[in-house]
Amino acid sequence: MTATTVAIRHRLAERGVDRQMLLLVPATVFVVALFVYPFAYGIAVSLQPAEGGLLAAYQAFFADAYQRDTIGTTLAIALPAALLNVVASVPIAYRMRGRFRGKRLLTTILVVPITLGTVLTAEGLLNFLGPAGWFNRFLVTTGLTDAPVRLTNNYWGVFFSLVITGFPFAFLLVLSYLSGIDPSLERAAATLGAGWRQRFFRITLPLLAPGLATTFCLTFVLAFSVFPSAILVGDPSGSTRVISIAAYEAAYVRYDYAGASAAAIIMGAVELVVIAIVLGLRGLLYTGSTAGGKG
Amino acid sequence: MTRFERLRLDGVTRQFAGVDALSELSLEIQRGEFIALLGPSGCGKSTALNCLAGLLPLTAGSIWRDDVRLDTLPPERRGFGMVFQNYALFPHMSVQKNVSFGLQMHGVTRAETRRRTTDAIRLVHLEEHATKLPGQLSGGQQQRVAIARAVVIEPSLVLMDEPLSNLDAKLRLEMRTEIRRLHQSLGLTTVYVTHDQEEALSLSDRLVVLRDGRVQQIGTPEEVHTRPANRHVADFMGYRNLLPGRASSGASLLLEPSGVRVKGTPVGSVNDGDPVVAAIRPEDIRLDGDREATVDVVEYQGREFTVEARTDDGLMLHLRTGTRLSVGDKVRVGFPPDRLLLFPAEAS
Numbered sequence A: 001m002t003a004t005t006v007a008i009r010h011r012l013a014e015r016g017v018d019r020q021m022l023l024l025v026p027a028t029v030f031v032v033a034l035f036v037y038p039f040a041y042g043i044a045v046s047l048q049p050a051e052g053g054l055l056a057a058y059q060a061f062f063a064d065a066y067q068r069d070t071i072g073t074t075l076a077i078a079l080p081a082a083l084l085n086v087v088a089s090v091p092i093a094y095r096m097r098g099r100f101r102g103k104r105l106l107t108t109i110l111v112v113p114i115t116l117g118t119v120l121t122a123e124g125l126l127n128f129l130g131p132a133g134w135f136n137r138f139l140v141t142t143g144l145t146d147a148p149v150r151l152t153n154n155y156w157g158v159f160f161s162l163v164i165t166g167f168p169f170a171f172l173l174v175l176s177y178l179s180g181i182d183p184s185l186e187r188a189a190a191t192l193g194a195g196w197r198q199r200f201f202r203i204t205l206p207l208l209a210p211g212l213a214t215t216f217c218l219t220f221v222l223a224f225s226v227f228p229s230a231i232l233v234g235d236p237s238g239s240t241r242v243i244s245i246a247a248y249e250a251a252y253v254r255y256d257y258a259g260a261s262a263a264a265i266i267m268g269a270v271e272l273v274v275i276a277i278v279l280g281l282r283g284l285l286y287t288g289s290t291a292g293g294k295g
Numbered sequence B: 001m002t003r004f005e006r007l008r009l010d011g012v013t014r015q016f017a018g019v020d021a022l023s024e025l026s027l028e029i030q031r032g033e034f035i036a037l038l039g040p041s042g043c044g045k046s047t048a049l050n051c052l053a054g055l056l057p058l059t060a061g062s063i064w065r066d067d068v069r070l071d072t073l074p075p076e077r078r079g080f081g082m083v084f085q086n087y088a089l090f091p092h093m094s095v096q097k098n099v100s101f102g103l104q105m106h107g108v109t110r111a112e113t114r115r116r117t118t119d120a121i122r123l124v125h126l127e128e129h130a131t132k133l134p135g136q137l138s139g140g141q142q143q144r145v146a147i148a149r150a151v152v153i154e155p156s157l158v159l160m161d162e163p164l165s166n167l168d169a170k171l172r173l174e175m176r177t178e179i180r181r182l183h184q185s186l187g188l189t190t191v192y193v194t195h196d197q198e199e200a201l202s203l204s205d206r207l208v209v210l211r212d213g214r215v216q217q218i219g220t221p222e223e224v225h226t227r228p229a230n231r232h233v234a235d236f237m238g239y240r241n242l243l244p245g246r247a248s249s250g251a252s253l254l255l256e257p258s259g260v261r262v263k264g265t266p267v268g269s270v271n272d273g274d275p276v277v278a279a280i281r282p283e284d285i286r287l288d289g290d291r292e293a294t295v296d297v298v299e300y301q302g303r304e305f306t307v308e309a310r311t312d313d314g315l316m317l318h319l320r321t322g323t324r325l326s327v328g329d330k331v332r333v334g335f336p337p338d339r340l341l342l343f344p345a346e347a348s
């Protein structure tokens, strides 16, 4: 080996480039094949509408209020649902961060909805909250209301469905972020005179906040691509006409592939904007180690 | 902060899953005292400290500050400062914020908080680092932040859990002096946990030696050093030579297996014929005695040599000497009777 190749290798190693980077090749190929290629393909299709110029499909989407409003509709469902999932996970995970008897059972019960799938959840929701469901029968029989309360086939049906399926993810993530925070920090705060409220808001929450931002992004993405529940327990032609329904209709009802791809790309772009904002705010927080020192 | 005259622990006991981690610790701490809790790993030192701080509920017993019962109060209402073994600094707060946290929690005014924080940071020589995060400090600096944070609230009692165990030898010595200086200049009352006998001896006014959760001895450093209460304390306090034997006619014993008779000082009740353990420090064995031994191992220790020698009748001895010896040399060892302590063998 000559001196120059050695020198080059040293220079590369200094920038973190060495032979172990080859291990990243399979993952990179996988990501390119399954994500980048379809994404690029989608962009290409969206830029080749049957008629009109390069951006005609996008112009059509934004010109038509019926299509354009799906963005707002989807955000109106996904943002509150993701927020509720995160906010509700925090106190429950906080109470459950220590070790106690029955923790595993309780965690299992809280996480089981992950395994149900959207369709089963929708069916359960209809049985439970529908006009003839147990909940409404209870309300009417006890005389709390005269007529059944409408909780399905509208905004609330989709919202509940998203909370049921999204909460377990948020809860598991928050629980693991919480268990990464050194418990001696709160104990130190206690010896310094901090009550539980101060310990939570001054110590635990600031250290947890970056994790909450990440959790929010993940549950938001899950909620934003809502499709089955928007149809099954929602009002797919009105208040829950979400953007994925618009894309579906374009592709399989109108056979407008450019329009469908444009809707899909717009959907991705909106998600990216929300995630960028959340991660940008996260960058303002302390994101370093959550350990209390050496040891 | 609530001052007290004396703090009393009365039969403090803590069990984990039915097993005593600390049993029946009774102790009275006077204001201004420096108490060291000393013992091998797992003997219940941290348990005792956490019980005092209120971080662990007691299984039995009580803790009193003068006439106020403390063990039913949560940690935030006890007014004790604690330095944690891993420091437990708030990683998202600067040194300044870490130190001022306790003052804010106690509702101290803003101007006073600023003044006392600055003073405390100056006290531990961290002025240039005041705006850094804990992650940007060295271990020794973090430790000083932990001390400043605990003492700035002027606690009636400071608890320290092996605060020096993560530091290198030189820094340990420096910080040891620093801790004693702070204790004196701030008029603190301190309970200090350590497994290092030298640290405990040099720092404390009184020592509490623990073993398996039980108190073995409470006394001044001199008492514990020269008159350990039992063979386990002796072992822990550097009596490296523990020689089995049998008591015979009062203050002498027959060493086993040789049957050689030596004179010693009995500690506790030793009856003729009882199995005993004779304990003596390496530095107390004389080298102008009448028993011949052969040098096996020599270790250089700076000013002295630690020597392992074997007597003709098979006794293995640890010695210390200032003269250079080499392997195979013959030495003549002797045991000063007042330094050779005889302990009952079975006592725990």
Ligand SMILES: Nc1ncnc2c1ncn2[C@@H]1O[C@H](COP(=O)(O)OP(=O)(O)OP(=O)(O)O)[C@@H](O)[C@H]1O
Binding pocket: B016, B017, B020, B021, B039, B040, B041, B042, B043, B044, B045, B046, B047, B048, B195
């Ligand atoms: N949370 C716990 N659950 C069960 N057993 C425990 C718990 N904490 C401590 N113990 C046990 O109690 C005993 C005393 O523990 P402790 O932490 O007080 O020891 P220590 O003297 O501080 O030791 P070290 O010097 O290693 O820190 C040990 O035998 C330990 O296994």
Ligand SMILES: [Mg+2]
Binding pocket: B045, B046, B047, B161
């Ligand atoms: Mg300990």
